[in-house]
Amino acid sequence: DGGITQSPKYLFRKEGQNVTLSCEQNLNHDAMYWYRQDPGQGLRLIYYSQIVNDFQKGDIAEGYSVSREKKESFPLTVTSAQKNPTAFYLCASSRFAGYGYTFGSGTRLTVV
Amino acid sequence: AQKVTQAQTEISVVEKEDVTLDCVYETRDTTYYLFWYKQPPSGELVFLIRRNSFDEQNEISGRYSWNFQKSTSSFNFTITASQVVDSAVYFCALSEAMTGGGADGLTFGKGTHLIIQP
Numbered sequence: 001d002g003g004i005t006q007s008p009k010y011l012f013r014k015e016g017q018n019v020t021l022s023c024e025q026n027l028n029h030d031a032m033y034w035y036r037q038d039p040g041q042g043l044r045l046i047y048y049s050q051i052v053n054d055f056q057k058g059d060i061a062e063g064y065s066v067s068r069e070k071k072e073s074f075p076l077t078v079t080s081a082q083k084n085p086t087a088f089y090l091c092a093s094s095r096f097a098g099y100g101y102t103f104g105s106g107t108r109l110t111v112v
Numbered sequence: 113a114q115k116v117t118q119a120q121t122e123i124s125v126v127e128k129e130d131v132t133l134d135c136v137y138e139t140r141d142t143t144y145y146l147f148w149y150k151q152p153p154s155g156e157l158v159f160l161i162r163r164n165s166f167d168e169q170n171e172i173s174g175r176y177s178w179n180f181q182k183s184t185s186s187f188n189f190t191i192t193a194s195q196v197v198d199s200a201v202y203f204c205a206l207s208e209a210m211t212g213g214g215a216d217g218l219t220f221g222k223g224t225h226l227i228i229q230p
Binding site for chain 1: 149156159162219
């Protein structure tokens, strides 16, 4: 079955460390997205990519980095510059705007 | 810039009651898409409905119905005869077709936490 796989499901990071969250899709979707969710908040867009080797900053890109070397993969790195990284991270993809967005099951990141 | 407002932070009802979740949006585009998602405690977002800006017909799917009114920029969601399994956080979201080339993601409201008590 086609879908989006996010790993790991839970991730613990020590302060000052960089960590990378994985997002893989086999839906042949061109566009991919990373969202952050904090308790009681909606989802906020971190980065998005419409095609391979191209990506754009979303509303809260500071302290994060991404790459899009393959159509299927869109990893997110949470750098030490992100001051408050503890959150729930969701990856999504879409074939084109408005058609529909498929979400992964999320990664819960905790700074210890 | 686009914006989605879900004014109801939390709603609690007794099972079998009807409940309406409100969603108000702002956009400058004439072509846009509206969505509702359900987020159960597991965290994954479950797609419920997509509506484009040119289709103002109300939609009914089982116990779920949606009322889209462009005149008031609202896209409200009603659950009829609610069940405990409906308990979740519900998000309304907007995607603009023209701004940013059309694939710059969804703008979400803050969500409404719906609690259905047995």
